[in-house]
Amino acid sequence: QSALTQPASVSGSPGQSITISCTGTSSDVGGYYSVSWYQQHPGKAPKIMIYDVSYRPSGVSNRFSGSKSGNTASLTISGLQAEDEADYYCSSFTTSSTLVFGGGTKLTVL
Amino acid sequence: QVQLQESGPGLVKPSQTLSLMCNVSGGSISSGSDYWSWIRQPAGKALEWIGRMYTNGRTNYNPSLKSRVTISVDTSKNQFSLNLSSVTAADTAVYYCARGSTRIDPWGQGTLVTVSS
Numbered sequence: 390q391s392a393l394t395q396p397a398s399v400s401g402s403p404g405q406s407i408t409i410s411c412t413g414t415s416s417d418v419g420g421y422y423s424v425s426w427y428q429q430h431p432g433k434a435p436k437i438m439i440y441d442v443s444y445r446p447s448g449v450s451n452r453f454s455g456s457k458s459g460n461t462a463s464l465t466i467s468g469l470q471a472e473d474e475a476d477y478y479c480s481s482f483t484t485s486s487t488l489v490f491g492g493g494t495k496l497t498v499l
Numbered sequence: 500q501v502q503l504q505e506s507g508p509g510l511v512k513p514s515q516t517l518s519l520m521c522n523v524s525g526g527s528i529s530s531g532s533d534y535w536s537w538i539r540q541p542a543g544k545a546l547e548w549i550g551r552m553y554t555n556g557r558t559n560y561n562p563s564l565k566s567r568v569t570i571s572v573d574t575s576k577n578q579f580s581l582n583l584s585s586v587t588a589a590d591t592a593v594y595y596c597a598r599g600s601t602r603i604d605p606w607g608q609g610t611l612v613t614v615s616s
Contacts, residue, residue, distance in 0.1 A: 390562060392545065393529075423601040427546070434595060434609050435546065440602035479548050482601045486559050488548040 393479055393491035400497040409494045411479030412460060417489055419460035423482035426455055426464045429493075430475045438477075439464060442476040452485065466496075474498040501526040503596050503607035511590075511614050517583040521596030521607060522576075529554055529574045534600035535568060537581045539592040540609075547592075551600055552579060586614045 401407040411418065411426075413464040418424055424442045429436035437446055439455035442462060453468045462481070466473055477493040507519035521535070527537065547608040548558035552570045560568045569582040583590060591614045597606040 425602055427603075434606040435603075436600065436606075437604040440604075446602075447602065453579060478605070480546075480548070481600070485562065487561060488551070488601060490538075490546040493545045 390417075390483060390487060391461060393476075393481060393489055395449050395477075395479060395491040395494045397492070398428045398495045398497065400495065400499055401466075401469045403469050405467060406465060407438050407496065408466075409477055409479075409496070410465045411462040411464070411481075411491050413462075413481055413489070414460055416485075417481040418457065419481045420463050421482045422457070422474040424455070424457060425480045426462075427478045427480070428475045429478065430474075433480065440471050458461065469498055501598055501605060503598065503605060505594060505596050505607045507612070509584055509608060509611060509613060511612060512616050513614055514585055517581070517586050517590060517612055517614070518593055519581045519596070519610065519612070520578050521577050521580070523598075524577070527574075528572060528577045528579060533598055535570075535572070535579045536599060536603060536608075538597060538603070539590075540587075540595070540596045541592040546572045549581065549594075551584075564589040574594055590612050590614050 429435040443455045450492045480495040504522045534551045536551040567584045572579040593609040595609045597603045
C-alpha cells in the first residue's frame with residue numbers, strides 16, 4: 390500500500406489559517422469516512438486531533454477542523470498559535486482492511 | 500483512563516526476532532469492542548502502520564510486513580505483543596502501541612528499537 394500524499398511543509402503567521410491536504414485514492418481516502426489527523430511534537434507520541442474526517446475528540450481546540458472531497462482530505466487550523474508548530478499526519482482505512490498513513494507535514498509558525 | 504506502555508529490548512541483532520510487549524492499564528484489554536495496534540516511526544521519517552488485533556483475536560497486518568509480523572494478546576496479563584522476525588537495520592525505529600483501529604487513541608510513549616550487531 391502506498392502512503393497518502395501530504396505536502397512536506399506548510400507555514401503561517403500567528404492568527405492566520407492554514408490547510409494541510411492529504412491525497413489518496415478511491416481505495417482509501419475516497420472510499421471511507423475513516424480519515425484521522427494526528428499532531429506530533431518532537432520526541433512525543435502522536436496525538437489525535439480529528440477522526441472520521443471531521444470529528445474532534447474531547448479536549449481538542451475547535452480551531453482544528455477536517456473535511457474531505459473526493460480522494461483528498463484536509464486539515465484546517467485557524468487562529469494559528471505557536472504551540473501548533475508540529476508535524477501532522479493523516480491516516481485512512483483501506484479496502485484491504487488496513488491503515489495507511491501520510492508522509493507527514495511539518496507546520497512552521499512564523 | 501486507559502494508558503499504554505511499551506517494553507522490550509532496545510537492541511536486537513540482525514536476523515533475530517524483535518519482541519515487544521504493551522501493558523494496558525486503566526481498562527481491560529478484553530472488554531468492549533476495541534482494536535489494539537502497533538505503529539512504528541524510523542528517526543526523522545513518517546509513521547508506518549504495522550498491524551492491529553481485535554479483542555476476539557482477529558488480526559490485520561501491513562502487507563509489506565505481513566510475512567514477518569505476529570500480534571497476539573495475553574488477557575491474563577492485560578497485555579498485547581508484537582513479534583517481528585528476520586529483522587534488518589531498516590526495522591530500526593520507535594515502536595508505539597496504541598488503542599484503536601482508525602481512531603487511534605491513546606498511544607504509548609514509544610520505545611526505540613535499534614537493529615545492530
